[in-house]
Amino acid sequence: MLGLMMDMPLLISSIATHAEKFHGGQEIVSVTADNPRHRYTYQECFGRARQLAGALENLGLDPGDRVATLCWNDYRHLEAYYGVSGAGLVCHTINPRLFPEQLVFIINHAEDRWIMTDVMFVPLLESLADKIRGVEGFIIMTDEAHMPKTSLRNIVCYETLLAAGSGDYAWPTFDERTASALCYTSGTTGNPKGVLYDHRSSLLHAYAAVAPDVFGLSSRDCVLPVVPLFHVSSWGTPYSMPMAGCKIVYPGPKMGDGQTLYELMDTENVTASLGVPTVWLALLKYCRESGKRLDKMQRAVSGGAAAPRSMIKEFRDVHGVEVRQGWGMTEMSPLGVTNTMKAGLEHLSDDEKLDLSVKAGRGIFGCEMRIVSDVGQELPWDGQAYGALQVRGPWVCSDYFKLNGSGGAHTDDGWFDTGDVATIDAEGFMAITDRTKDVIKSGGEWISSIELENTVMAHPGVAEAAVIGLPHPKWTERPLLVVVKADGAEVSGKELLEFYVGKVATWCIPNDVVFVDEIPHTATGKIKKIELRRQFADYQFPA
Numbered sequence: 315m316l317g318l319m320m321d322m323p324l325l326i327s328s329i330a331t332h333a334e335k336f337h338g339g340q341e342i343v344s345v346t347a348d349n350p351r352h353r354y355t356y357q358e359c360f361g362r363a364r365q366l367a368g369a370l371e372n373l374g375l376d377p378g379d380r381v382a383t384l385c386w387n388d389y390r391h392l393e394a395y396y397g398v399s400g401a402g403l404v405c406h407t408i409n410p411r412l413f414p415e416q417l418v419f420i421i422n423h424a425e426d427r428w429i430m431t432d433v434m435f436v437p438l439l440e441s442l443a444d445k446i447r448g449v450e451g452f453i454i455m456t457d458e459a460h461m462p463k464t465s466l467r468n469i470v471c472y473e474t475l476l477a478a479g480s481g482d483y484a485w486p487t488f489d490e491r492t493a494s495a496l497c498y499t500s501g502t503t504g505n506p507k508g509v510l511y512d513h514r515s516s517l518l519h520a521y522a523a524v525a526p527d528v529f530g531l532s533s534r535d536c537v538l539p540v541v542p543l544f545h546v547s548s549w550g551t552p553y554s555m556p557m558a559g560c561k562i563v564y565p566g567p568k569m570g571d572g573q574t575l576y577e578l579m580d581t582e583n584v585t586a587s588l589g590v591p592t593v594w595l596a597l598l599k600y601c602r603e604s605g606k607r608l609d610k611m612q613r614a615v616s617g618g619a620a621a622p623r624s625m626i627k628e629f630r631d632v633h634g635v636e637v638r639q640g641w642g643m644t645e646m647s648p649l650g651v652t653n654t655m656k657a658g659l660e661h662l663s664d665d666e667k668l669d670l671s672v673k674a675g676r677g678i679f680g681c682e683m684r685i686v687s688d689v690g691q692e693l694p695w696d697g698q699a700y701g702a703l704q705v706r707g708p709w710v711c712s713d714y715f716k717l718n719g720s721g722g723a724h725t726d727d728g729w730f731d732t733g734d735v736a737t738i739d740a741e742g743f744m745a746i747t748d749r750t751k752d753v754i755k756s757g758g759e760w761i762s763s764i765e766l767e768n769t770v771m772a773h774p775g776v777a778e779a780a781v782i783g784l785p786h787p788k789w790t791e792r793p794l795l796v797v798v799k800a801d802g803a804e805v806s807g808k809e810l811l812e813f814y815v816g817k818v819a820t821w822c823i824p825n826d827v828v829f830v831d832e833i834p835h836t837a838t839g840k841i842k843k844i845e846l847r848r849q850f851a852d853y854q855f856p857a
C-alpha cells in the first residue's frame with residue numbers, strides 16, 4: 315500500500331522560492347573584480363536568477379543543455395546556479411585552474427553550448443577558442459561599463475542579458491531526477507570524469523548539510539564559503555545556505571588571501587566558513603603575524619585534504635574557533651562524514667578531543683560507508699583495520715557522464731569505491747590513512763603518509779609537508795619526507811626526524827628529509843603526489 319502524501323518533486327528552484335519568501339531581506343555580500351563590496355538581498359538575487367532563466371530560454375537553449383561557468387565565488391555565480399539549473403538546464407562549473415588541455419577536454423566532452431565567464435578568464439578562453447568550436451557563445455559576467463575587448467565571437471554582457479529577461483518568469487516543474495549540475499574530477503590520472511548531479515540529490519544533500527552535527531546552518535549564521543563554486547558545488551553551500559536563510563559572504567577572486575578573509579570575517583560578522591586546509595593555514599598565518607583574533611567566527615569547516623592537528627589546535631586555543639573536519643569527494647556531492655563531538659565522549663581530555671578531531675569524521679545520515687580488504691571482505695570497525703573505503707547513498711554518483719559503466723569505480727553490489735584507504739573506529743569515526751595510490755608499502759605493512767604529514771606539521775619550522783613512498787632495496791618502499799620550511803626557520807632534517815620519536819611507531823618514521831621551495835599542488839589545492847614521486851624518481855635513500 316502506498317502512502318497518501320503529496321508527490322512534490324524536490325527541485326532546486328524550490329529553495330529559491332522558499333528563500334525569497336522567508337528570508338527575502340537576508341544579505342549577500344561579494345567581493346567582485348569590479349566592486350570591492352557588492353551587497354544586495356536574497357530577494358534581488360533570486361529575482362535576478364529568474365530573469366536569467368528566462369533570458370537563457372530566449373537564447374534557444376533546450377532542457378538538459380549544458381551551460382558552463384568559469385567564475386569565482388560571487389553573487390553572479392550564485393545567480394547562475396539557480397538560473398541555469400532552475401530552468402532545467404545543466405550548470406557545468408569549470409575549474410579555471412585546470413591545465414588548458416583539460417579545459418578543452420571537459421568543455422568538449424560536456425558539449426557546453428554557452429559559457430558564462432568572469433572578465434579575467436576571457437584571455438584564457440580566447441587562447442582555447444580554436445579548440446572549443448562547439449561553444450555557441452560567451453556570457454561575460456559584468457556590466458556594459460566593464461566589458462572587455464575580445465576576439466571571442468558571439469559575446470553577451472551578463473547585465474544586459476538579464477535586463478532582457480522577464481521578472482515574471484515562473485520556475486518550471488519537472489522530474490526531480492533531472493540533471494542539474496555537472497562537475498569534473500580533477501583527473502590526476504587519465505582524463506577528467508564528469509559527475510552529473512540531479513535536483514533530488516542536491517536537495518537531499520542540502521537537507522543533510524544544514525543539520526546541527528554537519529554544517530549546523532541557521533538563519534542566524536553568516537557564512538563565508540571559501541571553497542570555490544567551481545568545485546563540487548562549493549560543497550553544496552549554494553543550496554544549503556539559502557535553505558537555512560544564512561547571510562552569505564563571497565570573497566570573489568581573493569580566496570587564498572588571509573588578510574581579505576580576515577577582514578571579511580571581521581566586518582561582516584562571519585560565524586561559519588568552509589575551505590581547504592591550505593586556506594586555513596594562510597588565514598592563521600595572517601592572524602599570527604598581524605596579532606589579529608577571530609572573535610566572531612564559531613566554526614571553520616575543513617575538507618578536501620587532511621586537517622593538521624596543529625591547525626585545529628591553533629584555531630581552538632588561540633581563536634576559540636571549532637574546526638569541523640569533513641571528508642567527501644566530487645562523486646559524493648561531496649559530503650560523506652563530518653567530525654563533531656558525539657554524546658558519550660564529552661569526558662575526553664582536551665588532548666584526546668584533539669586526537670579525535672584529526673579523524674575525518676563520523677557518518678552522516680544518507681551516506682553509508684564500509685571498509686573492505688583486498689579480497690572484498692568487510693573489515694571490522696575497530697580503529698585498527700584499514701581497507702578500501704566504499705560508500706553508497708542518494709547523493710553518491712551511480713556512473714560518470716557518458717562513460718556508461720566503464721568508469722570502474724563501482725562494485726558489483728552497488729557501492730562506490732572512493733579510492734581512499736581508511737579505518738573506522740567503534741564510535742563510527744572514520745580516518746583516512748591515504749589514497750590507495752599513495753599508500754606506502756614497507757615490508758608487509760602499510761604506512762600512512764597522512765599521519766606522517768600531520769605529525770610533522772606541528773613543528774614550528776614546517777610550513778608544508780608531504781610524504782611519499784619511494785623504492786627501497788630491503789623494504790620495497792620507504793617514506794621520504796618533503797618539507798617547505800616556514801619563513802625564516804632554521805631547521806635540520808635530523809631535528810624533524812627526531813620530532814617523530816614517541817609520536818608515531820618507530821618503523822614508520824621517514825628514512826630521510828629533503829627541503830624544497832615549493833610542493834606541487836593540483837588545481838583543487840591538493841598535494842600532487844604523482845608529480846612529487848616523478849620529481850624524486852632518481853632519489854636514493856642514504857645507506
Ligand code: ADP
Nearest residue numbers: 499500617618619620640641642643644674746
Ligand atoms: P579531486 O578532484 O582531487 O578528486 P575531490 O574533492 O573529489 O577532488 O577529492 C576527494 C578526495 O580528497 C578524497 O577522496 C580524499 O582522498 C581527499 N580528502 C577529502 N577530504 C579529506 C579529509 N578530511 N582528510 C583526508 N583526505 C581528504
